[in-house]
Amino acid sequence: xxxxxxxxxxxxxxxxxPSVIPGFGLTLGFTLTxxxxxxxxxxxxxxxxxAGLGPEGFWKAATDARVLGSLRVSFVTALMAAGVxxxxxxxxxxxxxxxRFPGRRIFDAIIDLPFALPTAVAGIALTAIYAPNGTVxxxxxxxxxxxxxxxxxxxxxxxxxxxxxxxxxxxPILEEVSHxxxxxxxxxxxxxxxxxxxxxxxxxxxxxxxxFALAFARAVGEYGSIIFIAGNIPFVSEIAxxxxxxxxxxxxxxxxTVIATVMLMISFALLFAINLIQAWSRRRYGYGN
Amino acid sequence: MEVRVQNVRKEFDRFQALHDVxxxxxxxxxxxxxxxxxxxxxxxxxxxxxxxxxxxxxxFFGDTDASEKTVQERNIGFVFQHYALFRHMTILENISFGxxxxxxxxxxxxxxIRRRAMELLDLVQLSGLEKRYPxxxxxxxxxxxxxxxxxxxxxxxxxxxxxxxxxxxxxxxELRKWLREIHDRTGHTTVFVTHDQEEALELSDRLCVxxxxxxxxxxxxxxxxDHPTSPFVFGFIGxxxxxxxxxxxxxxxxxxxxxxxxxxxxxxxxARLFFRPHDIELVEADASLAGVVSxxxxxxxxxxxxxxxxxxxxxxxxDLPFDHPAGEKxxxxxxPRRWKLFPAK
Numbered sequence: 264x265x266x267x268x269x270x271x272x273x274x275x276x277x278x279x280x281p282s283v284i285p286g287f288g289l290t291l292g293f294t295l296t297x298x299x300x301x302x303x304x305x306x307x308x309x310x311x312x313x314a315g316l317g318p319e320g321f322w323k324a325a326t327d328a329r330v331l332g333s334l335r336v337s338f339v340t341a342l343m344a345a346g347v348x349x350x351x352x353x354x355x356x357x358x359x360x361x362x363r364f365p366g367r368r369i370f371d372a373i374i375d376l377p378f379a380l381p382t383a384v385a386g387i388a389l390t391a392i393y394a395p396n397g398t399v400x401x402x403x404x405x406x407x408x409x410x411x412x413x414x415x416x417x418x419x420x421x422x423x424x425x426x427x428x429x430x431x432x433x434x435p436i437l438e439e440v441s442h443x444x445x446x447x448x449x450x451x452x453x454x455x456x457x458x459x460x461x462x463x464x465x466x467x468x469x470x471x472x473x474x475f476a477l478a479f480a481r482a483v484g485e486y487g488s489i490i491f492i493a494g495n496i497p498f499v500s501e502i503a504x505x506x507x508x509x510x511x512x513x514x515x516x517x518x519x520t521v522i523a524t525v526m527l528m529i530s531f532a533l534l535f536a537i538n539l540i541q542a543w544s545r546r547r548y549g550y551g552n
Numbered sequence: 553m554e555v556r557v558q559n560v561r562k563e564f565d566r567f568q569a570l571h572d573v574x575x576x577x578x579x580x581x582x583x584x585x586x587x588x589x590x591x592x593x594x595x596x597x598x599x600x601x602x603x604x605x606x607x608x609x610x611x612f613f614g615d616t617d618a619s620e621k622t623v624q625e626r627n628i629g630f631v632f633q634h635y636a637l638f639r640h641m642t643i644l645e646n647i648s649f650g651x652x653x654x655x656x657x658x659x660x661x662x663x664x665i666r667r668r669a670m671e672l673l674d675l676v677q678l679s680g681l682e683k684r685y686p687x688x689x690x691x692x693x694x695x696x697x698x699x700x701x702x703x704x705x706x707x708x709x710x711x712x713x714x715x716x717x718x719x720x721x722x723x724x725x726e727l728r729k730w731l732r733e734i735h736d737r738t739g740h741t742t743v744f745v746t747h748d749q750e751e752a753l754e755l756s757d758r759l760c761v762x763x764x765x766x767x768x769x770x771x772x773x774x775x776x777x778d779h780p781t782s783p784f785v786f787g788f789i790g791x792x793x794x795x796x797x798x799x800x801x802x803x804x805x806x807x808x809x810x811x812x813x814x815x816x817x818x819x820x821x822x823a824r825l826f827f828r829p830h831d832i833e834l835v836e837a838d839a840s841l842a843g844v845v846s847x848x849x850x851x852x853x854x855x856x857x858x859x860x861x862x863x864x865x866x867x868x869x870x871d872l873p874f875d876h877p878a879g880e881k882x883x884x885x886x887x888p889r890r891w892k893l894f895p896a897k
Contacts, residue, residue, distance in 0.1 A: 443636035446603055447698075449623045450630040451650035451705055461653065465640040 306527065313520035324521040332498040333506040333522070337483055338529060340414055340502070344421030345479035349471055352429025352478070359430070360437045374431070377424050382487030389420055390492040412494030417502065420488040425478030432477065436470035469544045476537040483530055553614050553708040553741050554579040555600060560609030562595055569595045571765045572609070577709075582735050582742045584752035587762035588788070593745045594713055596762070600743065601711050602626045613708055629702030629740070633714040635694040637686040643697050644669050644682035650705035672700040675734065692723040699731075703738065712744035716751065728755050749789050753777065761785050783894045786826045793868040795841075795861060796896065797825045804893075807862030812839030812887055822896035827888035829856065830871040840885040843868070845878055859884060 316324060324330070359371055377385065393400045393410040400410060410416050440463060448458040486504040493500040503526050510519035555577040562570040570592045577583055585593040598604040600611055602623040610619045618626055638646050647669040651660060660668070673679055676696040686694055695715060702710060715731070716724040732755055735742055746752050752759050753773045761768045761776060761784075769776055769785045780786040787794070798805045799820050804813045812835075813825075843859030846867065850856075854871040857878060861868055870886055872878060 441634070441636065443632045443634060444638065446623075447630065447632060447636040447701075448638075448649070448653075450601060450603070450628055451653065451701065452624050452627070453649070453653040454624060457653045461649070462638055466638075468640075 309520050309523055309527070313517060313524040316517055316521065321521055324518055325525050329497055329501075330503075330506065330522055330525075333501045333503040334525065334529070336414060336417070336499070336501060337503040337526070340417040341421060341479050341482035344418045344425055344482045345475050347418070347422050348425045348429045348478045349475050352426055352474060353433055353467070353471060355426075356430045356433040356437055360434060374427050377427050382424060382485065383491065385423055386420060386488030386491030389423060389488065390416070393419060393492065411492050412496075412500065414493075414500050416492035416494070417489050417500060420492050421482035421485060424485055424488060425482050428477035428481060429471075429474035432474040433467060433470045436467055440466050469541050472537055472541050472544070476534055476541075480530060480534060483526065555709055555741065555743070556612040557596070557600065558610045558612065560596075560599060560606045560611065562592075562599060562604065563607045569765055570599070570606075573765075573767055575760060575767060575770065577741060577743060578758075579741055580739050581757045582732070582744070582755065583758045583760060584756035585743060585745045585760050585762060586747070586749060586752040586789075587768075588747060590764070591762040592765040593747075593762050597711050597713055597743060597745050600709065601628050601630050603630075627705065627708050629699075629705060629707030629710040631695070631698050631702050631710075631712040631715050633717045635686070635691075635698045635718075637694055637698060637701070639686050641685075642682065643673070643678065643684050643686070643689070646686065646697055647672055647701045647704050649701065669700075669704060672704055675703070675737075676700045677730075690723075691719050692727055695719065695727065696730075699734070703740070707740065710740040710742040712742065714745050714747070716748075717746075724751070731755065753789070759789075761788060763788070778890075780826075780892065783824060783826065786892060786894075791829050791869070792826055793829050793870065795825045795866055795868050796864075797823050797893075799823050799893075806841065807864060809842075809862075810839050811841050812837060813891065816893070818893050819895070824894045824896055825888075825891055826894065827891040829869045830854065831889045832870050832886045833889055834872075834884065834886050836885065837887075840887050841868075842883065842885040845880055845882045845884060848878060848880065850874055857884070 313321060355374070359367065359374075390397075390411050392398050393416060395401070395404045395409060395411070397411070403410060408415075410419060444462060444466075445458055448462045453461065484504065486502075486508070489502055490505055493502060493505075495501050495505055503522055507519045507522050510516075510522065557573060557575040557577075560570055560573050561568075573592070573596060575596075585596060587593045595604060599606050602618065602621065606619065610617055612618060613626065638649065641649065644666070648665045651665045651668065659665075670679075670682065673682055676699060678693060678696055678700070681689065681693070686697065689697065695718075699712075699715075712731075716727055719727065728751055744755070756773060758770060758772055759776050760770045763784050769781050771779075776785065777790055780789060783794075786792050795806065797811070799815045799818045799822075802815045803810050804815055804823075804825065805811065841859075841861060843861040845857050846860050847858045848855060851871075853874055855874045855876055855878070856869055857872055858867050858869050860866070870884075878884060
């Protein structure tokens with residue numbers, strides 16, 4: 264590539280690279296319009312609306328004790344849920360890819376159900392099960408562990424809705440990790456554990472990061488299933504999306520947009536960081552080659 | 553280390569991949585497992601490596617029964633057709649992997665591992681690329697890294713599964729020569745699988761020709777080429793022409809004509825005559841194979857001519873000097889200089 268560039272006469276930088284694929288203008292135009300209508304304009308409106316308060320007012324609204332409490336609950340539980348999902352989602356993807364057992368296809372299809380199920384249904388079902396008198400809650404109640412109506416319940420709901428994201432991002436990559444690479448590792452004397460930690464796991468890392476980012480983003484934005492199981496006690500188990508809803512019901516639209524903007528900024532910063540790590544690892548491992 | 557494969561059988565589900573195969577591999581030799589796809593050559597290699605377990609039979613490394621050992625314990629170097637390099641590791645890390653994963657008791661110190669890896673990198677002529685990643689190398693370079701990685705653990709046996717199969721012809725020829733050099737320098741017992749007879753003939757000390765899960769013939773390239781013991785080997789190794797003949801009165805007959813070839817100790821009746829297209833002489837005698845040219849092609853330095861022999865519609869190929877005037881419909885008479893007779897099917 265570089266040789267071609269150096270021998271060609273230098274031209275002014277052109278927005279459009281010569282290509283045999285037609286429709287560059289049309290597709291770019293469509294993409295930008297669509298992207299603006301669906302994502303950019305609503306987000307800008309949100310920022311503009313909250314900026315109406317002025318920097319001082321914004322800061323005051325954003326650092327309100329209840330707001331901070333809800334943000335902490337939201338992000339801490341979402342990180343925990345994404346962390347749990349990464350571990351067990353990887354495990355499930357591994358089992359689905361590597362082993363053949365009766366009912367595997369049904370099991371595989373069930374993984375996607377959290378995508379399709381109305382989240383309120385999931386919330387009610389989880390609450391019923393994990394409540395102190397529920398099927399699973401009963402087991403933990405004698406130990407003094409309460410799951411429903413505590414942050415633990417929030418984490419459970421977030422794990423439920425985030426699991427498919429992790430499994431579905433890791434599964435195809437795991438299928439692609441060639442069997443030969445594992446065999447090569449074995450012939451070189453590496454035991455099973457070393458093969459997993461030194462060979463398989465590093466090649467799954469980019470997919471695991473993507474799964475983490477998706478599960479995390481989904482969990483931060485989740486509302487429907489959590490409000491049933493959380494108990495919604497301010498400073499303890501009240502999530503930021505719920506507080507936004509409460510502000511809206513109080514007709515405090517600006518207060519709502521401030522929380523939303525702060526959430527957006529934190530989420531964007533985290534996702535951007537994860538994307539950077541991914542880009543770096545992808546460049547290094549040379550994926551698609 | 554010598555390797556003995558003893559009465560090994562391998563079944564996949566109900567498919568018989570290997571039928572009762574025995575093979576002695578001598579210490580320090582370079583032996584090729586050659587055969588068409590589905591002949592069981594790769595299965596045999598993987599059984600020696602321990603990547604497959606035999607349904608029946610044993611594999612010995614020296615005097616020890618390796619059948620009981622896992623892949624890890626066998627201490628073999630295996631090179632895969634598609635390199636199977638660890639793409640998240642640098643070239644140097646790839647080569648030192650086998651030493652780094654050893655238990656603490658037998659692991660050399662880090663400096664020593666690095667020194668040995670650099671030495672091997674030098675051996676495979678890739679010095680200076682130790683910090684690159686596999687995807688930054690060409691196919692030929694990657695395969696050299698794979699070989700260096702396999703050699704790093706000082707394997708008892710080096711096993712190569714179609715090592716040049718994924719490379720283009722030019723690189724393949726270069727690497728072939730280079731592999732032979734490496735073998736002569738390091739002296740590892742080496743088994744490699746190939747379906748390319750030219751590669752096997754040029755590279756190996758001995759060939760093991762396989763077909764349909766059985767060993768057809770084992771021998772030096774010369775003996776396999778000059779004295780094939782079965783019609784399959786005659787047809788598979790090198791160019792060959794085949795003609796149905798009749799044995800009678802200690803002579804061979806085609807279409808009611810004696811062709812001037814003694815039958816030797818062949819039984820009277822139907823038989824199959826095999827010869828090499830280039831190993832013939834044109835004769836004027838009556839007792840010869842005579843035919844009419846049906847096609848004629850220039851192949852490099854010779855002219856390959858297809859002759860229709862007798863009225864039976866049998867075609868054979870023979871090689872003529874490229875400036876031979878034979879054209880279509882020309883009548884030619886020839887006799888093979890060397891031939892081989894096999895019983896009819």
